[in-house]
Amino acid sequence: MKKFINHIDHVLIESLSGFAAAHADLVTLHLDPNFITRKNKAVNKVAIISGGGAGHEPLHSGYIGFGMLDAACPGHVFTSPTPDQMLMAAETVHAGQGILFIVKNYAGDVMNFEMAAEMLPFESATVITSDDCAVINSTYTNGRRGVAGTVIVEKCVGSLAETGANLAACKALGDKVNSRTASIGVALTSCTVPAAGRPTFDIDALEIEMGVGIHGEPGRRREAMREADAIISDCVDAILTDFKTRNFATSQQEALLLINGFGATPLMELYLIYNTTARLFKQHGIQISRSLVGNYTTALDMAGASVTLCLLDDEIKQHWDSPVHCAGLRWGI
Amino acid sequence: MKKFINHIDHVLIESLSGFAAAHADLVTLHLDPNFITRKNKAVNKVAIISGGGAGHEPLHSGYIGFGMLDAACPGHVFTSPTPDQMLMAAETVHAGQGILFIVKNYAGDVMNFEMAAEMLPFESATVITSDDCAVINSTYTNGRRGVAGTVIVEKCVGSLAETGANLAACKALGDKVNSRTASIGVALTSCTVPAAGRPTFDIDALEIEMGVGIHGEPGRRREAMREADAIISDCVDAILTDFKTRNFATSQQEALLLINGFGATPLMELYLIYNTTARLFKQHGIQISRSLVGNYTTALDMAGASVTLCLLDDEIKQHWDSPVHCAGLRWGI
Amino acid sequence: MKTEFIIAAAKAIQQSILANENTLESLDRAIGDGDHYINMKRGANAIADIAEELANFAPSDALNKIGLKLLSTIGGASGPLLASFFMAMAKTLASQTHKEYVLNENVEYSAADIAAGFAAGVQAIIQRGKANIGEKTMLDVLIPVANQFVLLATQNCEINPICTTLMQTAEQGVISTKDLIATKGRAAGLGERAIGHIDPGAKSCQLMIAAVCTLLMEA
Amino acid sequence: MKTEFIIAAAKAIQQSILANENTLESLDRAIGDGDHYINMKRGANAIADIAEELANFAPSDALNKIGLKLLSTIGGASGPLLASFFMAMAKTLASQTHKEYVLNENVEYSAADIAAGFAAGVQAIIQRGKANIGEKTMLDVLIPVANQFVLLATQNCEINPICTTLMQTAEQGVISTKDLIATKGRAAGLGERAIGHIDPGAKSCQLMIAAVCTLLMEA
């Protein structure tokens, strides 16, 4: 393991401190319990709080700011944060209109946020993101994982909350965006959790993990490495099949295409992926009218990428386009 | 070599096409010769053109747009573009006030841009960026390399050009920013040029390359891997020594700190590096008032990072803060 | 039961977790995200760190404190589940305590009381995680152990044979996870690929049960 | 000289470059950025691709076209340098041509004319790159070869001994770069670390010279 770290026990705090120092105009870092809040507390709006294990930067701290989150609770690397963090964060950012938690669908995250919500002295609601169509959904499992589509949910809900919309409306939009979003990821290499000191999984120079999770969880299957277009074509098919299974028409649909890097894949390759993905979706009658390409939901130093398609409607489009001012996403302001 | 590519001969065009498609609101791609221009041609201003080998994304194409570049000429991976690209780009974006070329200081880039400038039917000037203090400058060599500091030069000059300033003024600001900027990089791993198919250099699991170039060129020395703070401390010393040698006072100076990832280093580590770097510079009396952390000048899939310090004055600060709207840098707009 | 014993048990658990780094880590790497050992270690160390403080409380209060501490230190899936266990067990034991607590004094609990507390803890895990036996989780160890424990305790078995049986039951539970498809937790995404791998949470629960039983049998 | 010969030489150069992939690539990987082989291959292939078109031009015009083509295909440091070489050589030869060109006809050049053209090409590289002998670049091959060539040609040497000598001189030039510190080009940043490595541009120039000389000697 070769990383810019001093001691595995200090990685998180040193990184959070660097983040807070680099964006001192935007955020305030609170330690013990750890959470990050907007520099300028919003007034009279639903407070949006997200959180999850560290290692997915800029998710979630990078999305704190006007038009997106009010606070984020970072756990240890790839480990859900704990209820005390969420409770303190909620207390700090609550602005009279209740708390909306945005939680990626992992047993740990869901249970920790659930316990926090139960203990919370304010009204709250929770949007659980579950855009990863690599995991075939089933009533027998705890369902699909929340991956890069979470960024779109956070952006849109954050925008709506800024208009003064109430808790139910924010939750409804979050659920809608989540249901209209599907993602699938591919890993070329494993990530290495600092505390583990070695790669999470072994993978051959000629293999890829199709459907990998953002913690390096195994995906649909181990496959032979192929040319980019063949891999991407399978990703596009998985997404189209998912929407079909869930009775969403995709033809003639306007959509947002997010090509997300997992941390070690260069932008040059992400744009190449975008090129093929957009072409294939267009061939299926989908009109890509919004795009995002870059490292938005990472898995430490994993080489790989994910494709996310969000089916737009006027409401989602409006909230995607609205001004946002965060460390990891900024426009119109 | 495990990359998202189809064929090594098509990487560049497919990636450029993806870039242009993802940012169709901002740029237009021209092929054969290859160059990228702003979607909306600027009028009556100095046209700013940069370029260089591909593989450093978002540099330079990601910096095309209001407040920064008018055009970029991408060469093959890590190879200078050719004069025909620059000539066609200049013809396309010339807006009556001459052309300013911003060129990173490599023999190839300098000579190709020089030949283009000689053939150009318009007035032109060239800013050569040379912020890499890993290469100890000497009258006997062709000097320091242009690395991540180039982004700061492009941002400031682009801002000034937008005000209608003339060619001489733009060149003067570019030269000033360049002279007030120093960078140094560290590689943990090599990059792999697609066409080469194997790592540019061999490096041990316990070694780092101190002072590496953004093409994987060897740096000052091969060193033992150490804790982040020890490595960063050497980087900070190199930068302070460089300013001292060039007679720039750093104490009490206001500065911009850029922590740049080379492509495979996660944001989590970059923020950890920021944390230590900012602390050390502060200990030396430098006031870090502007920051940028992320992948801004990459070296394909190299793991590693560079530290760039730019000594601010009111003029540079004004042009750094001014609105910019590019794929790779955006604020205030 | 004395709080002293709870602290000794917590230390025995800590030692057992630390001694099984490789096992726990590689199990979670195979079908999870590789952090289960780190999570358990963080939790175990946190309890050891507050041992002195715990000594001031009645056993049920100490168990509740342990639950709260685990809740704020472990994180992940195992954090709220184990926390729920201890908090629920604490609640059940507290309801069986009828005297004012005097520092360092023994609080009388029958084996059946403790078994009921354990079962209540397991029930809390079931409620929190919405899983049950056969889903390839820690419950494949905890449910059979709880059932056995309640059964043997109500049959007035001696402590040693109870411990021996529970340790065996726990080991069988661990082995039973090997051939299961996971339907809860992180491994649920794996489908058939989870088969052949032991569930990390099941293994760590077995380690904890063994550590406490061994301590009881030595006493 | 016939344009036919220039085309044949270009193809011989192409073959030699392609046959030395490993050598050129590893030399540039050691003290450069690893792309020198790819650059040279791109240039050599581009010239081979326009061979038919070149056949329509007088030798000096064909050389100039080669220069322009290299300028727009190679890129990097070697592109403008080699382009400058051919454009300058073309200019010098053109100034020595006094008859209207007839397609496929031989244009009379003395060995001294060609040596002067070669020397002018090398001079153009010196001017463009502001380097000179001893800086660990292609000039460590090209300058000695140009000097020898001019000397032998003005001494009215036969073509075969000229070629033999130039090939030897080029090889010595390559070897001479090994012990130098680079002061121009990408390797200039390396200081002492460049010592022990041969300059890739010097090697590819030697290969090109050897390819053309071999062709001449076979003719």
Ligand SMILES: Nc1ncnc2c1ncn2[C@@H]1O[C@H](COP(=O)(O)OP(=O)(O)O)[C@@H](O)[C@H]1O
């Ligand atoms: N819903 C659930 N019910 C019971 N146990 C669960 C549930 N989800 C996960 N687990 C247990 O948690 C263990 C994983 O814990 P850990 O690795 O610490 O957390 P995470 O999965 O969040 O990384 C699994 O091996 C499994 O035994």
Ligand SMILES: Nc1ncnc2c1ncn2[C@@H]1O[C@H](COP(=O)(O)OP(=O)(O)O)[C@@H](O)[C@H]1O
């Ligand atoms: N200023 C110069 N003068 C002469 N030759 C040079 C100069 N700079 C570089 N070279 C030559 O160019 C070669 C490198 O070419 P190449 O790898 O194609 O370009 P780049 O260095 O841009 O990657 C060096 O080996 C050296 O021989």
Ligand SMILES: [Mg+2]
């Ligand atoms: Mg985890």
Ligand SMILES: [Mg+2]
């Ligand atoms: Mg090059």
Ligand SMILES: [Mg+2]
């Ligand atoms: Mg885990």
Ligand SMILES: [Mg+2]
């Ligand atoms: Mg090179």
